[in-house]
Structure formats: C-alpha cells, structure tokens
Amino acid sequence: MADDSPGTLHETAPSTASAPSASRVRPTSLAETAAALEAAAQEQQSLLFAGAGTALQWGAPVSRTDLVVETTGLDRLVSHAPEDWTVSVEAGMPLAQLQQLLAPAGQWLPLDAPTEHAGATLGGLLAGGDAGPRRLKYGGLSDLVIGATLVMADGSVVRTGGDVIKNVAGYDLAKLMAGSLGAFGLVAQLNLRVHPLPESTATLALETADATQALVAARAVMRSPLEPVAVEWDGKQLLVRFHGTEDSTASRGQLGTELPELAGAGVLDAEGEHTAWVRTAALIAGEEGETVLRAGTHPAQLPALHAQLHALTEGTGVEATLVSGVAQGLHTAVLRGGDPEEHAACLTAWRETVQESGGSVTLRRRLKGVDAVADSWGPAPPTTPVLRALKRQFDPDERCAPGRFAPWF
Amino acid sequence: MIDTALRHEFEAALGTDAVLTDPLQLRTYECDGLTGFREVPALVLLPRTTEEVAASVALCAKAELPFVARGAGTGLSGGAVPVAQGVVISLARMRQVLEFDAEDRRMVLQPGVTNAEISKLAAPHGLYYAPDPSSQVVCTIGGNVAENSGGAHCVKYGFTVHHVTALTVVLPDGSTVTLGGDAPETAGPDLRGLFIGSEGTLGIATEVTVRLLRTPQSVRTLVADFPTVEAAGDAVSGIMASGIVPAAVEMLDALAIEASEAAVHAGYSLDATAALVVELDGMEDECDEQFEKVVALCREKGTTKVRIARDAEERARIWKGRKAAFAAVGRISPDYFVQDGVVPRTRLSEALSRIAEMSRAEGLRVANVFHAGDGNLHPLVLFDEQAGEAERAEQLSSEIAEMCVELGGSLSGEHGIGLDKACSMPMMFGEVDLAFMQRLRRAFDPSGLANPGKVLPTPRLCGESPGRYRPHPLEAAGVIERW
Numbered sequence: 001m002a003d004d005s006p007g008t009l010h011e012t013a014p015s016t017a018s019a020p021s022a023s024r025v026r027p028t029s030l031a032e033t034a035a036a037l038e039a040a041a042q043e044q045q046s047l048l049f050a051g052a053g054t055a056l057q058w059g060a061p062v063s064r065t066d067l068v069v070e071t072t073g074l075d076r077l078v079s080h081a082p083e084d085w086t087v088s089v090e091a092g093m094p095l096a097q098l099q100q101l102l103a104p105a106g107q108w109l110p111l112d113a114p115t116e117h118a119g120a121t122l123g124g125l126l127a128g129g130d131a132g133p134r135r136l137k138y139g140g141l142s143d144l145v146i147g148a149t150l151v152m153a154d155g156s157v158v159r160t161g162g163d164v165i166k167n168v169a170g171y172d173l174a175k176l177m178a179g180s181l182g183a184f185g186l187v188a189q190l191n192l193r194v195h196p197l198p199e200s201t202a203t204l205a206l207e208t209a210d211a212t213q214a215l216v217a218a219r220a221v222m223r224s225p226l227e228p229v230a231v232e233w234d235g236k237q238l239l240v241r242f243h244g245t246e247d248s249t250a251s252r253g254q255l256g257t258e259l260p261e262l263a264g265a266g267v268l269d270a271e272g273e274h275t276a277w278v279r280t281a282a283l284i285a286g287e288e289g290e291t292v293l294r295a296g297t298h299p300a301q302l303p304a305l306h307a308q309l310h311a312l313t314e315g316t317g318v319e320a321t322l323v324s325g326v327a328q329g330l331h332t333a334v335l336r337g338g339d340p341e342e343h344a345a346c347l348t349a350w351r352e353t354v355q356e357s358g359g360s361v362t363l364r365r366r367l368k369g370v371d372a373v374a375d376s377w378g379p380a381p382p383t384t385p386v387l388r389a390l391k392r393q394f395d396p397d398e399r400c401a402p403g404r405f406a407p408w409f
Numbered sequence: 410m411i412d413t414a415l416r417h418e419f420e421a422a423l424g425t426d427a428v429l430t431d432p433l434q435l436r437t438y439e440c441d442g443l444t445g446f447r448e449v450p451a452l453v454l455l456p457r458t459t460e461e462v463a464a465s466v467a468l469c470a471k472a473e474l475p476f477v478a479r480g481a482g483t484g485l486s487g488g489a490v491p492v493a494q495g496v497v498i499s500l501a502r503m504r505q506v507l508e509f510d511a512e513d514r515r516m517v518l519q520p521g522v523t524n525a526e527i528s529k530l531a532a533p534h535g536l537y538y539a540p541d542p543s544s545q546v547v548c549t550i551g552g553n554v555a556e557n558s559g560g561a562h563c564v565k566y567g568f569t570v571h572h573v574t575a576l577t578v579v580l581p582d583g584s585t586v587t588l589g590g591d592a593p594e595t596a597g598p599d600l601r602g603l604f605i606g607s608e609g610t611l612g613i614a615t616e617v618t619v620r621l622l623r624t625p626q627s628v629r630t631l632v633a634d635f636p637t638v639e640a641a642g643d644a645v646s647g648i649m650a651s652g653i654v655p656a657a658v659e660m661l662d663a664l665a666i667e668a669s670e671a672a673v674h675a676g677y678s679l680d681a682t683a684a685l686v687v688e689l690d691g692m693e694d695e696c697d698e699q700f701e702k703v704v705a706l707c708r709e710k711g712t713t714k715v716r717i718a719r720d721a722e723e724r725a726r727i728w729k730g731r732k733a734a735f736a737a738v739g740r741i742s743p744d745y746f747v748q749d750g751v752v753p754r755t756r757l758s759e760a761l762s763r764i765a766e767m768s769r770a771e772g773l774r775v776a777n778v779f780h781a782g783d784g785n786l787h788p789l790v791l792f793d794e795q796a797g798e799a800e801r802a803e804q805l806s807s808e809i810a811e812m813c814v815e816l817g818g819s820l821s822g823e824h825g826i827g828l829d830k831a832c833s834m835p836m837m838f839g840e841v842d843l844a845f846m847q848r849l850r851r852a853f854d855p856s857g858l859a860n861p862g863k864v865l866p867t868p869r870l871c872g873e874s875p876g877r878y879r880p881h882p883l884e885a886a887g888v889i890e891r892w
Contacts, residue, residue, distance in 0.1 A: 083650055084753045084784075106652060129594055142599055143571055158845045159838065164751045165564070166783040167819035168557050168606050169826055169837055170864065171846045172570075175602030184598065196652040219512060223535070225626035225692055248695035296592025299513045329513075329592040358587075360596040382586045383600055386853065390598070393848035405597065 022048065022065040028073035030090075030149065030157065030188050037186065038155025040067050046399045047153070049182040051092055051124030054115040054285075058128055058364050059181045060376035063403030071123050074188060077101055085165060085194050086146065091123025091187040098122065107194045110138035112230075114281035123187035129179030129362075132281065133230035133241070136327055138195065142178035147191035150177065153395040157188075165193045176390065182401040184394045198243035202253040203273040206238040206265035211306035211322075214238045215299070218326035220261035226252045231327040232280055235306070238265075238326070239276055283323050284332045291335040291343040291366045293351065297359035299329040308353055309333055312346045320346070329359075340369030351378050380408045411451045411494075415472055419454060422464040427502070429453040438497045441482040441489040442544075445803070446828050450477070450491035457502050459577055459585060459615040465498055466613065467583025475858050478613045480520060480552030483544040485747055486827030488555065488608045488863055498613060500551050506530060507616060514621040515574070515591075520551025520614055524558075527619060536621040539566040542823065543732040554614045557606030559823040561657045561731070562688075564782035566622070568823070570605040577616035578604060581854040589618070603849070608825050609860040611853040625690035628656070629700040630718040630727055633707040634681035638662060638777075641683035642758040644710035645781045648687065649754065651706065653699045658782035659686040662761075664741070665734045665778035665789070672737035675730025678714060685781065686731055688724075734778040735789065742774070742791035744799070746806040749824035750813030754784040763812055764788055771805045773798065785822035786813065811836055826864045832871035834864075 027033040040047055045066035050056060052072065071092035078088035082105040089098055095109065095116045102108050112132030113125050120130070122141070126148075131140035138144070147161030150173060160173035177187050208214055214233040221228050221240050230241040240262075242252040253267040268276060286292035297305065306322050313320040318338035324331045333350060335343050343366065351361040355378055363376045388409045391398065419428045429435060430452060439447045451474075456462045469476045475495035482489055491497050503519035510516070511534040516527060524545040527538040541560035542548055548558070554576065559568045566572075575589035589601030604611055635641035638660075645658055661669065661684045666677045677684055687703055689696050707715055718724040738745045752760045761777060764786075768775040776789040788809050792802035810820050814836045821830060834843060847865055851857075862870055 081753060081755065083646055083755045085649065086753070129599070131594070135593065139567070139571055140593065142602060143567065152845065156841050156845065159842045160846075162751075162819045162837070164753055164784055164818050164822075166559060166568075166751050166780070166785045166822040168559075168568075168823055169820045169830075170834065170842070171607060171849050172602065173845065173849065175599040176849065178599040178602060179594070179596070180598045196654060199652065222514065222623065225623065227623070227625075227691060244692065244695050245698060247698070248692055251694060252692065294594070296590055296594040298591035330594055358590060359592065360590060360594075362596045377596070381596075383588065383597075385584070386580070386586065386600060387597060389852040389855070390849070393852045394845070408597070 022068050024068045024070060026070040026073045030074070030151070033069070033074065033151050033186065033188055034155045034157050036069060037151050037153065040399070041154045044397060044399065046402050048401055049127070049186045051121030052094060052119040054118045054120045055124055055128040055130065055181070055364070057366070058362060059404045060406045061371060061403065062401045063406070069186060071121060071186070078189065080105070082107060086163060086191060087194050088163065088189065088191045089122060091126070091190050092121050094119050094121050095125060102194055103197065106197050108197050109144060109192055110134060110195045111141055111144065112281070113141070114285040117281060118285065122190050126174070126177055126187055126190065127180055127182050132284070133232040133277070133325055135330070136231060136325060137227070137229035137243070142175060144193050145174045145190055146193050148174040148177065148187060149189035151186040151188050153185060153397065153400050161191065163191050176394070181404050183404045184390065184400060200244060200246045200249040201273065202242045202249035203268045203276060204240040204253055204256045204262065204265045205268050205276060206262050207236065208238055209236055211303040214324070214326055215302050217261045220259050221256065222327050224255070224259060226256055231325065232323065233326050234280055234283055234323045235321055237276070239280065241277070280323065283321060283334060286334055286365045289336065289367055291347060291370055292364040293333040293347060293361050294364055295331045295333065295354045295359055295361045297329045297331065297354055297357060299327060301329065301357060301359070302326060302331070305331060305350070305353065309346070309350055312349055316342045318342045318346060335367070340367050341373055343367045343370050344374035348374050348378070355379065375407065377405065377408055384408050411474065415468070416452070418468055419452065419465065422468065423454060423456055423461050427455040427457070427461070429455070438479065438482075438491060438499070441479070441484045441487060443485050443487040443827070443829055446487040446490045448491045448493050450497040451494050453497045453499055455499050455502050459579065462498065462579045462613055462615045463583050463585050465496075466579050466581065469496055469858060470581065470583050470856065473856065473858065475861050477860050478551070478555070478609045480549035480555070481523070481547045483548045484552060484556060484825065484827065485749065486821065486825040486829040488825050488827035488860070490828050492861055500549065503615065511536065514623070516619050516621060518550050518617045518619065520554070520617060521549050524548050524550060524553055531621050532624070535624050537624050538619055539572055539622050540569050543735060550617050550619065551614050554605050554617055555607065555609045556823065556825045559785070561659055561780060563780065564658065565654050565656045570602055572620055573601070573605060573617055574620055575618035576601055576604060576614045578612045578614050580612045581856065581859040608827060608864050610850055610864055612859060627693035627696040628688065628690040628724065629696055630686065630688045630724045631704065632677065632716045632727055633685045633687065633712040634678045634714040635683045635685065635710070635712055638683045638761050639758050640711045641685050642761070642781070644685060644707050644712065645757070646755065647706040647710055648703055649782065651702060653689070653702065655687055655703070655782060656690040657686065657688040658780070659731050660684070660777070660779055660781040661731065661734060662777040664774060664776035665738070668737040668741045668776060669730045669734040671740040673729050673733045675726045676716070677730055681713065686727060731778070735787070738776055738789045738791060742793070744792050744794045744802070746790045746792070746802055748786070748788045748790065748806045748809050749821050750786050750810045750818060751822040752784045752786065752813050752816045752818035754782070756816045757781060757784055760786060760813065760816055764809055767805060767808060767812075771801055773802055773805055775805070780822070783822070784818065807833065828863055831862065831864055831866050834866050
C-alpha cells in the first residue's frame with residue numbers, strides 16, 4: 001500500500017569521493033566497531049562514518065579523512081517485538097530492508113525519506129535528520145527512536161534511551177546524533193517504535209503554480225477533519241495524502257475535493273499516486289550536478305520564499321524548483337543548469353532570507369565548483385557556543401568529520 | 410552564601426517584590442509533589458520576562474550559586490527540590506501567551522502557562538494541545554518541557570518532545586538562545602530535543618512554541634470491566650495487535666476503582682477486578698468502524714460489562730475518574746507513594762503479578778492505575794506513616810521500579826528521575842553511559858549550577874561507590890554485549 005519504492009536498491013555504496021586516499025574499515029559487529037574506533041583514536045585518525053553514502057555531501061565538505069568507517073556491515077535485525085510495537089536493528093540496515101522485515105507483521109517504520117530509494121541506512125538517516133513528506137503525521141526518525149547504541153570517537157560504547165515506547169530516564173543522546181552529520185559519534189544500533197501499516201492510502205492532486213493558493217489550500221485541509229499524512233507542493237501540483245481504512249481514505253479523498261479551497265482537485269488512481277510520490281521523492285533527493293538546499297521556516301513564508309527563489313534565478317542560466325511540505329514549513333530548493341557562481345549567488349541570497357526570518361538551511365548537494373565561491377552554512381547561529389562545547393565534550397580532538405560544520409565549529 | 414549586597418543586586422534586577430527572603434515564604438518552596446524530600450532555599454526569585462530570568466541566572470553564575478527552576482511544583486520525582494543555600498527561580502509569574510497563530514496552528518507561551526489553559530485557549534479555533542498529564546489543570550508548560558511530560562494519549566500522540574518546536578532558553582551562564590525553530594527541522598544536532606526532558610539541568614526554558622492539533626472530528630470512549638487483570642491485559646494485547654492505534658488505553662485495578670469512586674463517583678463498577686478505559690479518535694466513519702472492533706475484542710476477551718460514553722459529558726466523567734485516581738487514593742489510605750515505571754507492554758501481566766506478590770510479602774496494599782497501551786505503570790503504594798510504615802513503603806516502591814528495569818523496561822515513563830531516582834540510574838545505565846550523559850550536562854553547564862544533584866547519581870548523594878556493576882537486562886538476555 002504505502003510503498004513508493006521503485007523496487008530496486010543500490011547494492012553498493014556510492015564512493016566517498018571526499019576521501020580517495022583514506023583507508024576503509026567495514027566492521028560487522030558492535031565489538032569490531034568499538035575496536036576500530038579505539039584503534040583510530042590511538043592513531044589520532046580523523047574519521048568519516050558512511051552508511052549507503054547518500055548524505056555524505058550534506059553540510060560542509062570534511063577537511064580531512066584518514067579512515068572511512070563503513071556501517072553497511074552492521075545490518076542485522078537484533079529483535080522485533082510486534083506486540084510491543086518495537087524493533088531493534090543495527091544502524092547500517094537500509095530503511096527499505098527494515099520495511100521488508102516489518103511488513104509480514106503488518107507493521108512499518110513510518111518514515112518516507114527520499115534517500116530510501118538510494119539505499120539510505122537507518123543510522124545515516126538519523127545523522128542526516130532526513131524525513132519525507134509523511135513527517136507531517138508521523139514525525140521524523142528521531143521521533144521514532146526509543147533507544148540507541150552509539151560508538152564515540154574514543155571507541156566508548158554508549159547506550160541511551162531504552163527498549164520501551166515510553167521512557168524519560170536520562171538524557172536522550174540520540175537527539176545529539178539527529179542532524180549531527182557524523183560529527184559527534186557513530187550510530188551503531190537503534191531501537192525504534194513501529195506502527196501498524198495503514199490499510200489504505202489515497203492522494204488528492206490540485207494543479208496550481210501559485211504558492212499562495214497552495215498555502216491557502218494546505219491550511220484548508222489542515223483545518224478540515226481529514227487529518228492528512230502529507231501535504232506537498234512542487235511548484236506545479238499540490239499533493240495531499242491520506243492513510244486509513246479502505247472506506248475512510250476513499251471518503252477523505254472525496255471530501256477533500258469538496259473543500260472550496262481545493263476546487264478542481266482530483267483523487268489520483270493507484271498508479272498515478274505512486275508516480276506522483278516517486279517523482280516528489282526524486283525531486284527532493286536531487287541529482288548529481290544540482291545544488292539542493294533544505295530549509296525550515298514558518299509555513300506562512302512559502303509565497304515569499306518561492307517568489308524570491310524565482311526572482312534570483314530569473315535571467316540566469318539556473319532553473320529553480322521549490323518543493324515544500326506546505327503545512328510544516330519545510331522547503332527543498334533545487335537549482336539546476338547555470339554555473340557555480342550563479343548557484344552560489346542564489347544559494348547565499350536565499351539562505352540569507354531564510355536565516356533572517358529565524359529559519360535554517362542545510363546544503364545537501366552542490367554543483368561542482370560552488371564550494372570555491374560560497375560557504376556551506378552561512379553565518380553562525382547564536383547556539384554556536386553550545387555546539388562547540390558539545391563538540392569539545394564528545395569529540396575533543398575533532399576527529400569525527402572535521403570541517404563538517406565549518407565555520408560554525 | 411547570599412549576603413545583603415547580593416540580595417540587593419537581585420532586587421535591583423527584578424524589583425523588591427520579586428525577591429523572597431522571608432523564612433515563612435521560603436518554606437512554601439521546600440518541596441515539590443514528592444513531599445518526602447525537603448530543603449528550604451536561601452532565596453526565591455520571581456522573574457516576569459526572559460530578560461529577568463537571564464539576569465537572575467547571570468547573578469547566580471557570578472556568585473556561583475546553585476539554582477533550581479520551578480513551575481507549579483507538581484513534579485513527582487523531586488526535580489524541583491531546592492538545593493541547600495541555593496536559589497529557586499519560580500516561573501509562576503510568567504503566565505503570558507505571547508503569540509497565538511491559529512492559521513498555522515501554534516502558540517508561543519511563557520513557561521508558567523498551565524497545560525490545560527493551552528487547549529482551553531485553542532478550543533474556540535478547533536485546536537488543542539495533545540500532551541495531557543493528569544496534573545494538567547495545574548502543571549505548567551515549562552515543567553512539561555523539563556520532564557518531557559506525557560499523559561494518557563501518548564500511545565497515539567507522543568510526548569512533549571513531539572509537540573514543542575522551539576524554545577527560548579536561558580543557559581546556566583545567563584546567555585539566551587533559541588533551540589529548534591518554526592519548522593520541525595533545523596540545521597545541525599537537535600538541541601531542542603536534547604533539552605526537552607533534561608529536568609532543569611541544562612538551563613531554563615523561558616518561551617515555549619507548541620504546535621496545536623486539530624480537534625478530532627469524533628471521539629469514542631468506553632469502560633470495559635474484566636474479571637481478572639490478566640483478561641484485561643489480553644484485551645489490551647488484542648487491541649494493539651488489531652492494526653488500530655487507540656488514542657488511549659488505561660487500566661484501573663479494584664483498589665484504584667474503589668479510591669476513584671469514593672472521590673469522584675465517575676460510575677466505575679465497584680465489583681470489577683480491572684477496568685479498561687479505551688478511547689479512539691479521528692474521522693467519524695473510521696472511528697465508528699474501529700470502535701465496534703474494540704467492543705467486539707473486549708467481549709471476546711471476557712469483559713463482563715461495557716459502558717460506552719454517550720456524550721462529551723460522560724466521557725469527561727470517565728476521564729475525571731481516571732485522572733483523579735492518584736489523589737483519590739488518599740480516601741482509602743492515610744499516605745501513599747506514586748511510582749512510575751515502564752515495562753514492555755507484553756510483560757504487563759507478569760509485572761502486575763509480581764507487584765501483587767511483593768505487596769503481599771510486604772503486607773502493604775498497592776493500587777494500580779496506569780497507561781496500559783504503552784506499559785507505563787503507576788503503582789500506588791499505600792501506607793500509614795503514623796504506624797511507621799513509611800520506610801517499608803518506600804523500599805517497596807523502589808523495588809517495583811527496579812523490577813520494571815529487570816523486565817526490560819525503564820525507571821520512569823513520565824515523572825522523571827529527579828532526586829528520587831538518581832541513585833537508581835546505574836540499574837539502567839552503565840558507567841560509560843552515565844559518563845557521557847555527564848559530558849552532555851557539562852557542555853551546557855560547566856559550573857554545575859543548574860539543578861545539581863538531579864538526574865545523574867553523585868557520590869555525595871548515593872555514596873562513594875555507585876554500587877557493583879550489574880548487567881543491563883538486555884546484556885543478561887544475551888542481546889547486547891559489553892566491553
């Protein structure tokens with residue numbers, strides 16, 4: 001039902017281009033991982049943690065890598081307790097593989113990160129803070145993590161959280177890993193809360209190129225009792241997705257078309273639905289040669305951000321697409337065509353607007369050459385002293401992905 | 410020590426009416442909801458704004474004075490117990506709603522706003538705030554952030570951390586930062602998520618942005634009586650395995666029912682051994698369809714009576730009975746301890762039988778009223794202090810929490826570790842785990858002034874030796890290994 005996977009997985013990890021001369025290690029157990037990191041600590045080696053390699057370009061380029069620690073050998077299921085709604089897996093397991101393991105029990109991890117299709121692993125997804133359109137209903141991966149086993153820069157094995165779906169004992173160190181891009185430690189194992197697979201899914205599509213109309217329509221759906229699981233606009237089409245029982249998704253779709261703000265919308269057939277969401281995921285994931293920015297803002301800023309992005313690219317060789325989780329204020333700006341200077345100018349100006357309004361931007365991909373003319377993060381946020389203090393406590397020698405958050409820390 | 414000069418500095422920053430030094434007034438702050446721990450603070454501050462909190466904390470930092478933030482003081486783990494010779498920063502005067510954006514469903518609040526007030530303000534717009542701890546009428550959003558509070562509807566809607574998108578925080582050095590943002594993703598590590606549930610040890614939240622949900626179109630609630638706790642447990646398993654995500658599944662045993670009925674007369678059956686409260690919410694058609702399934706499942710598992718709430722008023726009465734159960738225990742016992750532990754839901758029956766055995770062995774009654782959907786137990790240990798039973802009761806209560814960890818669960822599902830369970834943390838976490846938690850704390854609070862002595866065990870509090878190493882239950886089960 002809710003599977004938008006194109007059906008194939010990349011079996012091998014894309015090469016970690018940033019580290020051509022680095023040695024590589026691929027531990028297959030927690031013990032081996034800890035031993036590898038301990039040995040690396042003695043040698044003062046700088047480390048790059050790599051799962052499927054789908055997010056190795058996110059953030060700033062690492063400045064030095066002596067050792068690439070591949071987590072793909074940590075891909076076992078540790079335990080699955082269907083009746084407790086929990087599963088424990090090694091963090092190198094691809095999300096797609098976990099979904100296949102859970103499906104026979106009528107369960108899934110409600111995460112639809114666009115990099116899933118490229119084989120993204122659970123540890124990598126947590127470190128990237130990545131989530132897909134259905135985050136609206138189910139939250140991101142860190143919202144579903146109930147416990148974790150981490151291996152720190154010095155080889156220490158640290159457990160946080162637990163195995164039960166409700167637990168507030170101790171600090172939740174998994175949150176430090178969420179969005180950390182590998183700069184604070186390695187995620188070796190995750191305990192996750194799973195959900196029952198929804199019986200059925202339905203998607204409404206409204207053709208509109210008008211950002212304000214998309215926002216107004218999204219607000220109307222959110223105000224209605226329809227409880228959408230995703231509301232996503234790609235500059236041409238607004239997609240609204242529902243999960244539920246067979247009867248309920250059908251009636252939600254129908255009721256959605258009756259909202260005045262969605263006049264002209266239609267319910268997609270199964271194939272149309274699949275195609276639409278695969279296309280959206282592909283847009284967000286981006287391609288080689290594109291510059292991709294991920295931003296979080298107040299939802300009301302969509303029209304202004306959309307207009308600015310197009311104003312910035314007008315008359316240049318760059319073509320821009322903005323994909324927005326309209327109800328959440330999450331935006332992915334994709335730049336293609338043009339030269340690195342044009343990408344850099346657009347990136348810098350658009351990011352400034354987002355940051356001035358209190359939002360933040362992560363650079364996920366860049367056209368080759370952009371790094372020479374634009375920095376990856378922009379001005380340091382007021383939280384920088386805290387981030388630096390955390391880095392000093394968890395990775396005092398700055399060996400985990402050095403430079404990943406430069407110039408912040 | 411707080412000398413006159415320092416007191417004048419606090420008064421200059423906050424105004425004389427916001428600095429309490431009168432011993433009688435200070436006594437009011439000596440404990441929180443866990444009344445067994447008491448300590449009179451040297452000074453209580455009552456700031457009104459983020460700037461005043463920042464000024465208060467900066468002065469504490471300068472004078473190296475430990476400080477404890479306090480909301481309504483309803484916490485049940487001693488998290489707001491003052492530190493000897495320290496300062497209490499009460500957020501009670503920070504009760505303003507700073508922003509309400511009904512269109513994009515969010516509110517920005519000062520920390521002293523009560524949990525229930527948020528939903529009350531949002532209601533005219535068809536919105537509400539999901540986390541609903543039993544103390545919601547008095548507990549504050551700032552306290553909820555500190556404890557990562559849950560409530561009865563966590564199994565479907567999650568905890569405070571799932572509903573707070575941004576925080577303005579005064580750090581222990583007196584600086585002010587924003588953690589999180591308007592959207593659920595921000596660049597870099599999730600500092601917002603780290604802070605929520607840190608029990609006042611990483612700083613003080615002075616503005617809280619919450620996301621609001623649309624009020625569900627339909628809510629259906631039932632109470633099902635069962636002849637045994639096991640049968641009720643089976644019904645819970647059946648519901649959770651059916652593909653339905655219930656909004657709430659709560660259980661009360663006979664003793665809890667007796668207490669609740671004595672206090673609020675919510676109409677629970679006094680002859681039932683166990684009662685389940687099951688609530689579903691969502692789109693009307695789907696809710697109705699699933700509700701019928703739940704009723705059928707309860708019948709299949711041997712329910713002796715199903716009472717279905719006819720309207721909102723009856724539903725409110727059912728919840729009043731459930732939520733009043735803690736305090737109501739005072740009707741049937743002079744004193745009681747509230748425990749908070751979690752077991753994997755499939756081990757509920759086992760946990761309850763063991764509690765019954767422990768209760769018999771100790772000769773003390775234990776009432777159970779808890780969140781069955783997520784395995785979060787709240788055993789209430791009844792005792793009579795006059796009869797000298799307090800120490801035994803405390804011992805029994807601690808043993809129950811430790812038994813939860815042994816069964817693969819947790820020391821706390823929602824009340825926090827605080828002062829009460831800091832020394833039990835080595836039951837659940839190894840030395841290395843705790844050492845890295847300590848590093849996190851140091852990153853935020855290098856001087857150790859923010860709520861010291863809470864959450865993590867200290868030699869002073871727990872004795873020089875934190876106890877012999879005991880394997881994590883998973884380790885004992887061969888699931889994980891240790892080096």
